[in-house]
Amino acid sequence: MINCIVIDDEPLAQENLVNQISKIPDLKLLGVFDSALDALPLISKGKVALVFCDIQMPDISGVSFLKSLKKSPLFIFVTGDPNYAIESYELDVLDYVLKPFGIDRLLKSVNKARALLEAQKTNLPDRDFLIIKDRSLNIIMPYNEIFFIKSDKDYVKMSTVEKDYIMYGRLSEIEESLSSTRQFLRVQKSYIVNLDFAKTVDGSCIKMKGNIKDIPIGGQYKAELYRRLGISSGEIS
Incomplete structure (x- = not known):
């Protein structure tokens, strides 16, 4: 289509x-x-x-x-x-x-x-990483080291195993580049989350593993999140 x-x-x-x-x-x-x-x-x-x-x-x-x-x-x-x-x-x-x-x-x-x-x-090459621009460096960041990505006006913050990176760009552009991946999903207007690090899900947020901060769930994104996780919408209020 x-x-x-x-x-x-x-x-x-x-x-x-x-x-x-x-x-x-x-x-x-x-x-x-x-x-x-x-x-x-x-x-x-x-x-x-x-x-x-x-x-x-x-x-x-x-x-x-x-x-x-x-x-x-x-x-x-x-x-x-x-x-x-x-x-x-x-x-x-x-x-x-x-x-x-x-x-x-x-x-x-x-x-x-x-x-x-x-x-x-x-x-398109099959790859399992993003390229992060940090000053003059192009950092190869494997998908399995990215916790979540958050938008902040004209910038995005990428929270990773190593540290948080702040970059100029739009969340929609990153969402497009990750659209074919199995683990990344936009779950709120300002958040893309790596579901491999999700621990529990309720009606309003995703509780992440370890010390990773909780991720809010936007109403318009719930249906796709539940579908991706194989959860019936009736199971979560």
Whole structure:
């Protein structure tokens, strides 16, 4: 399943694109936005793999918006203006679709995205560590030495066997990099926990082994935590 969003300020064009996307089985539409700035919070969470975006829009153009992103999903520009094609490809845009278009043209773009995303999965190395940047050093931190990771505004604290590390970054980016691991799970807005160090779980917190601090559980994360642990939601209040 490919998580995608639509950004287009023209209602009819937006409606047509959403309708076409609904016909493609492996696309999951997470949101529809009139403005690129409105889409930024969702993109920043790292859950969007593909963006269908108009170019000429108020506040910020699609091209300028893409340039502003530090880490961007795949972009397909869907526009009635052919004049941005060269600049778009210089930005490594996945595809450039001119309005009006049919389902066959959109499907061609989605197939490109599907192939690229599959290739990225195949080429990812199997590893059991994170790289921690500490001043000029790149520290190799094995998963089994990380207790939990906590966000603090623009920084994250990683609590490990050796010590606590403070680094600039977003918890959502670390969550994305750990999404394929079995032991790490986001259990609260500000916490990712290594479940290998969990001792007991109740309705509000995870009590950790040894002297590791307790980890609070956020309401929206309970269901996935219980599922991961194989606990029925009815067993814990």
